[in-house]
Amino acid sequence: MTYRPETGHPPVRHQVSVGLPAHTFFSPREDLEHGAPRRLDYGPSLRTYFDRDGVECPPGAERWEVIGGFLFAIVALDPESGSVYALSEGEPEPRLMHADVSSLVHALMVLERGQAEYRDTNRDDDAARGAVVSLMRQDITTVDPTPFADDESEWSRLFEELGLGMWG
Template sequence: MISITPSQVLASFGLTCVTYFPRSADSHMRSEVAHFLSDVGLPESSFFSSRLDLEDETLERGDGNPTLKAAFDADGAECPLEAERWEILGVFNYATIAIDPSDGRIYSFPEGEENYTAMHADLSSFVHSLITLERGASEYKGLPVDEEGQRARVVERIRRQISEVDETPFSDENSEWSRLLEEIGFGMWG
């Protein structure tokens, strides 16, 4: 895990756009992951939301976080056996994001699919990537799509800054991050 402080997240997203997760004694989440979620939290942006429908009774709640299996069951889909205990962190673009509580790895399940892709090596690299994207958004918003390649340079810098910390987000050309940065390059997000 890399060092991400609560003040870094708050400076990028503001207090109202950070969700904190309570720690419980019976949690099966690794201690460093539980600590990160309760102290640093998860930011909310136009690309990621961790604010799930808490009134949805179809989501089992073991230690307060909805399990992936419960969400798959509610949709009438088959959850991959190895992912049944993973917990849902939120939604990134058009994919459900889950964490394996045993090792802290982050996975994405594209909308309508039962297959998943490794998204991040750990929670801190995920949050680092969201911070990097948020900072980049202030640069690419309003830029013309092909005006002297400015937008392409901003997108490439975002990709590089994310990859310097964790190469997982771009290890698959069809990953959520690859598709999102391609869309930003085409001018679809500002």
């Protein structure tokens, strides 16, 4: 990771020095859908990223940094607050995704561990799959309730699909 924040915000400094994990649902790559091999450049602001595609950047988010992609959303960091936002396709406004980068990393690690358990459950046992999804959600919200604060968030939609067996 080459992104260097302009702030001394401790969670930002820590995660930038450690890096961000790649996962089935999150990647520091630009395009998860097509498995793009090109990694993101962490220097340009969100405004530069949007300008490159000829799209207007949401007001107030011009200095945010793109840190990856989550399903069909761009994930951006507000370097002043340390908060992480999702900019979903077709949504006019950014949505608060995590209180900070460390909670994003925690949620991805929970999802990674839970996916292995989820895959090991019987495909026909909806109750067992539902229990795994519920435990993952509980583990994530214990650290940061933000990912599930909105029923339309990327995390809420993903977990709804997991509960329906769509990602098994």
